Amino acid sequence: MNKAFVLLLCTNILYSLSLGQSQFAIRGVVVDENSKALPGATVFLEPVNKGTITDEAGKFEFRKLDKGRYNIKITFVGYAPISDSIWLDDAAVVYNAQLSVSPVYLEEVVVKDNYKEMRKKETALNVEIVDDAYVRQNLGGSLMKSLDRLPGVTTLDIGSGHSKPVIRGLSFNRVVVVENSIKHEAQQWGADHGLEVDQYAIDRIEVIKGPASLMYGSDAIGGVIDLKNRKLPEVNSLGGTIDLTGKTNNDFLGTSLALQGRKNWFFASIRATLLDYGDYKVPTDSVDIYSYRAALHKNHLRNTAGEEQNLHAFFGVIQKKIQSKFYVSNVTSKSGFFANAHGLEPRSVDTDLHDKSSRDIHYPYQTVSHFKLINTSYYQWDDRLQLELDLGGQRNFRQEWSQYVSHGYMPAVFPDTLSFNPDLERQFEKYVYTGNLKLSYELNDKANLKAGVSSEYQDNRIDGRGFIIPAYQQLTIGGYAFVSHAFSKRSELQFGVRYDYGHIHTEAYRDWFSSPVTLTDGDTSAAYLQRAGVINRSFSNVSWSIGYNYSLEKWLVNANVGKSFRMPIAKELAANGVNYHRFSYEVGNSELSPEVSYQFDLGVTYGSGKLSIGLSPFFNYFPNYIYLNPSSDHDRLYGNGNQVYYYTQSKVMRYGGELHFQYQLIKSIQLEIVGEYIYSKQLSGEKKGYTLPFSPPPSAIFSIRYQKQKIRFIETPYLFVDYKATAAQNNIVPPEEPTDGYQVINTGLGGTISLFHQQINISLQVQNLFNTKYFNHTSYYRLINVPEPGRNFIVNVSIPFSTKQTKNNNKQ
Amino acid sequence: MKSLKFLFSFAFLILLLNSCEKDDDEIDQEKPKINLEIDGAFPVNCDTLYFGETFTFKVLFSDNAELGSYSIDVHHNFDHHTHTTEVNECDLEEIKDPVNPYVSIVDYDIPEGKTSYETSLEITIPSGDENGEFDRGDYHFFISLTDKEGWSTQKGLSIKMMDR
Incomplete structure (x- = not known):
């Protein structure tokens, strides 16, 4: 005490x-x-x-x-x-x-308010926290899609199963995804890259909105999605969970089985997940891919089927002073791309082959395998000092397959003398090693110090017929210190500073085929062109952040101002190839300077009994935002004369915010409004006056939720209706088109029932209830006029079981 | 209650601020146009080009602000991999494997400051290269046009390339 x-x-x-x-x-x-x-x-x-x-x-x-x-x-x-x-x-x-924390998390229903509130008071940035129950109730096509409902969070989608997180309009390498304390590293620069994360294996998600480079390093300039697998089995128990999921829109079937056990201080769990889905359906007969019209068979977006197989093992020791946990996982997927809109130009496809079944996967498709080995160890030195060491190794292996098509002057007939398969469009093999050391030290009653060192080494190898980014090696290392000082129970000041150093080495790349080049004397000759030269760049930066929290009985106010930075990635420095999703040619710039961002964040929350209102405005300025600029040039040596996009830097100003309103109408009925708004503008460069690509339009969700402790045999039954209204987006930049506003209704219901003493959690959902045809401005397929998925019924059944429930039959 | 009022007025202020923020800068949101309807436009969909001969590429480009550049790409369509952007489909020959297909990718400048530009470009198609004669048959004639702001438009035409 x-x-x-x-x-x-x-x-x-x-x-x-x-x-x-x-x-x-x-x-x-x-x-x-x-x-x-x-x-x-x-x-x-x-x-x-x-x-x-x-x-x-x-x-x-x-x-x-x-x-x-x-x-x-x-x-x-x-x-x-x-x-x-x-x-x-x-x-x-x-x-x-x-009360003391119990390791019994097994049958936990909702990790509510308490942790959320504590976390919110602890940081001056705006944080959203959800648990697995939330994900189950709002299940989308992918884990990120399930988070779409959170204020300030949107997704950048390509197809039904691939979504990239977008936090306040920023995405790709500007948002860090952390899984079990280690930064998830794959080919996140790519439009077609989803996240190699098993959505059944995550039970708590924290979204940090705003620049969090201080704690999370270079790429966290836009925000962080922190995924945690935190549930531990009960002491001396054996148990598990079976999850079954079905979706009607793309005939999705998914199952995940987890088994777990614990003997005093040792615990272990394993999980296997299988997903299989068909082409998804859109409420339209045909789509206009730029000037080309492609008819769809039975509303199916041709060849967007996929499958996923995941395996996880999670084990470790829990002692009073020491905890050490190991996570081993492998996530494997194969998924098709919309066959008419992939490659150098919109393509005619063999409809007999593609439309025979909606479940088969033909060219073009991608396969991804992501392996992870992580250890996080925690040591409580004394009451004041805690140490944490995170070590991780990852291998991301991605292959993109499509029928051989000669780009530019590639031979029409593929020669049999080459080492790679002609149909292998691109291959990336990336090894990532991460090490983080963190310490938390209580300086005195009022002040706390957090300090740490984080480092990462990446080795990326490439193969295949098409070139986009070179092979590279990259090392980053950073150290930070973060002090929080409580003036009183009500007010706390936080200050942090971080230094980062990074080095990137990209390898040279030469075409495997010759192209005609014009010599100085006007003649032409054939040459093996060099697409990328060797680049060696080092970057360093000091970032900082100052935050202040003030809480009154019903009020919580936080303010934060900080500087974040991001190192240019290999794609931005050295890209030189075709983007197959928008038929453009992308060229990097080896002279880019590291991106810097200054941001001011404010959060005001008012909460009294029935009512809670939160407002979180932000203002953000980039003196040198890295931007892929569509130019008026055409490429002549690769692809088929595609428009060239160059990486450039421009001054960018952004502001916006989120509004959250909650009102408890009566004990069992809750009203909620979630609104978000973002404005961005380029202040310099060739696109001065334009916005940034994929700017989310203003949107609001009006929701009504009915929830009770128990109705007859159903425990924690709930029913909700979400009405989502999105404004038109007329603030566009080439090659976008204005997108009309839309209104969609999603609804869900569920609860827990007990059958023969067996608990069963059921959640049902209908997305796009009225099968509305609408376009999402932040979808990659928006550019080719593919509407969002039509009506979708989703069922999720989750059955936890454990030896505790059948005590009489099993000896522990 | 006072504080609640403050919050509402704050929210309102922000909304107001945003709604007032109409862009003063004129931003070009129009794509350039490729016009194949003009008199003597060539080639148009289903036209035939002849090996060893010269033809004049004639189309009308236009843009509301300023044209950028254009590119012409000619590649074989023996596998019927591509279709035309035009309404009418052309008769295609049987699918066949390429042996020595003709390929040409060239980008051209448009004089600066133009909002309208009619091309009159002479293009000579050789009848073969060091690997022998080019394959006759179905080809794809692809025109891409940009304006200075980076907006772009494409036209894909089905053509035949034959001997006279």
């Missing part, structure tokens, strides 16, 4: 004494291991069967009690419950309780 807690205890006794002696009462405060108040804990009193929930200060109170003996039970999800008996013979008894 620390001083604050004792003080709190004393004030409570004083408070209770000062009250009149007219009635008997029990009151107290519930705190966590760190003596911080636990709002939302359930306190139950027997035999009177009275229950209450602790308020924001962790306080509870029962009044109008009779003299006598009572049993008090205090529970809070994620904490070990306390049960005690109290003899009430005084007018008021104070009962304060300290």
